[in-house]
Amino acid sequence: MSTLSINLERLKADLLSLFEIGYDKETKGVTRLGFTEKDNLARKWLCERFEHEGFWAEIDPAGNVVGRRDKARPHQVVATGSHIDTVISGGMFDGTLGVLAGLEVLRVLRDNDITLSTPLEVYAFAEEEGRFGGMMGVQALIGELTPDWLMTAKDVNGVMLKDEMASCGLDPMGALEARVDPGYFKSYIELHIEQGPVLDTLKKPIGVVESISGVYKWIVRLIGKSNHAGTAPMNMRSDAFMGLANFANEIPRIIAEEGSEKSRLTVGKVDLKPGHAHTVPGEVEFTLVGRDVDGEVMRSLADSCRKVLSAIARKHNLMFEFEQMSWLEPQPMSDDIISLIAAQTKALGYPYEHMPSGAGHDAQHMAKVTDAGMIFVPSINGISHAPDEWTHWQDIEKGANVLLNSLVKLAR
Ligand SMILES: [Zn+2]
Structure with a gap:
């Protein structure tokens, strides 16, 4: 035809x-x-x-x-x-x-x-x-x-x-x-x-x-302690930003181990508190959005993010909590x-x-x-x-x- x-x-x-x-x-x-x-x-x-x-x-x-x-x-x-x-x-x-x-x-x-x-x-x-x-x-x-x-x-x-x-x-x-x-x-x-x-x-x-792709959105909070950036020794801090930086660094590994080539993990919005140049940040709240075309892979990614964030929180003396704002299956x-x-x-x-x-x-x-x-x-x-x-x-x-x-x- x-x-x-x-x-x-x-x-x-x-x-x-x-x-x-x-x-x-x-x-x-x-x-x-x-x-x-x-x-x-x-x-x-x-x-x-x-x-x-x-x-x-x-x-x-x-x-x-x-x-x-x-x-x-x-x-x-x-x-x-x-x-x-x-x-x-x-x-x-x-x-x-x-x-x-x-x-x-x-x-x-x-x-x-x-x-x-x-x-x-x-x-x-x-x-x-x-x-x-x-x-x-x-x-x-x-x-x-x-x-x-x-x-x-x-x-x-x-x-x-x-x-x-x-x-x-x-x-x-x-x-x-x-x-x-x-x-x-x-x-x-x-x-x-x-x-x-x-x-x-x-x-x-x-x-x-x-x-x-399916997509999920979390609001994550890492809570430590705000402190004077001059008087708090590096090894005695509960620095929320260090926790976030550590997590961001782990994202490629999480995807390599639990995800697929179609996986995406994105920290798109960060709110650092109190947000002063001379204060160790005591709290960070950020969005984490995960995507994949396979629902099982999405669940593995989410699981791994949760475990990695818990481990990082322990390492940096922080409290970790998150809220799942949405979860849309692929x-x-x-x-x-x-x-x-x-x-x-x-x-x-x-x-x-x-x-x-x-x-x-x-x-x-x-x-x-x-x-x-x-x-x-x-x-x-x-x-x-x-x-x-x-x-x-x-x-x-x-x-x-x-x-x-x-x-x-x-x-x-
Ligand atoms: Zn459109």
């Missing part, structure tokens, strides 16, 4: 005009935090784009935009999409690529008079970036939200989700009604930029995602979809690489209710969540072609 092609100029025009909503001339980045005015404008813009093409679209009660060819609700759909909210001063492609490529796929099907036996639905999932601490839109769709969470969720500035939803014309409790029967989705494929350096380094245009993608995407990429003649996703995506939630897969395209120098985020247009085209042909294969 011959392969279909997307129209890059149409896709490019959509990406460029959506980029204008929330674009800041100073930073050259785009800001559309979930459920802000700009985010809501983007939702309306997207609905109009679908309607302009003669398709049907609506905003569901959770703020997800869903579009398809006809208004009549099918019994089952093949779904694609991603998100159109952004971080502060983000780039052009994160999320938007997957959504607008989905719209372009609908246009190609229409232009080629292709009717799928399972209709295609395109989603822009609400609030993917986690302003309120989750992936709210897709979680609403698969029935993971609770009334309690909807009423109490707030962002880092204390702004309530329920107030922000109301300002977008949505009833917060209504989000519970966005839930669809899991059998509704036959399968799901998401096209996304890699947001890491692997494909750019390998000079390959396509990544076939095998799994999405999510493998469907073997069938992985093979399908790889086969379509091969048929199109594009080089590709099987790889994990180090970042979280809507697909990890969709994978709980249906066969799901992801296609990555390269991020230049691995940069994302920043104005410098960029992907070559020819790679955008290739990624969208793989999406198009994979979806057609699935839905025909």
Whole structure:
């Protein structure tokens, strides 16, 4: 069977005009935090784009935009999409690529008079970036939200989700009604930029995602004794910073012994107390984030971190405590979809690489209710969540072609 092609100029025009909503001339980045005015404008813009093409679209009660060819609700759909909210001063492609490529796929099907036996639905999932601490839109769709969470969720500035939803014309409790029967989705494929350096380094245009990393976050405290930096002899200190430095030094060994090449351990935020140049620091509080694509490996890493921290605390005369703030299991993608995407990429003649996703995506939630897969395209120098985020247009085209042909294969 011959392969279909997307129209890059149409896709490019959509990406460029959506980029204008929330674009800041100073930073050259785009800001559309979930459920802000700009985010809501983007939702309306997207609905109009679908309607302009003669398709049907609506905003569901959770703020997800869903579009398809006809208004009549099918019994089952093949779904694609991603998100159109952004971080502060983000780039052009994160999320938007997957959504607008989905719209372009609908246009190609229409232009080629292709009717799928399972209709295609395109989603822009609400609030993917986690302003309120989750992936709210897709979680609403698969029935993971609770009334309690909807009423109490707030962002880092204390702004309530329920107030922000109301300002977008949505009833917060209504989000519970966005839930669809899991059998509704036959399968799901998401096209996304890699947001890491692997494909750019390998000079390959396509990544076939095998799994999405699990992640855990700890807040760790090492408590010793603050003291005068001049009068406390080196061997009589309980120096919390020395404990942290010692632990940081052990991270490569922990990964070598308990982890895999896909393991990551990161100390990302450190608060040293009292924080004076002439005082031995008596306490340190830091974040420890661990990731791997295998749940067992994650548990071994966590176990080893705990043991190493206990031993270091003893050695430096410190007290060790930690709180586990979150634990998200890794999510493998469907073997069938992985093979399908790889086969379509091969048929199109594009080089590709099987790889994990180090970042979280809507697909990890969709994978709980249906066969799901992801296609990555390269991020230049691995940069994302920043104005410098960029992907070559020819790679955008290739990624969208793989999406198009994979979806057609699935839905025909
Ligand atoms: Zn994203």
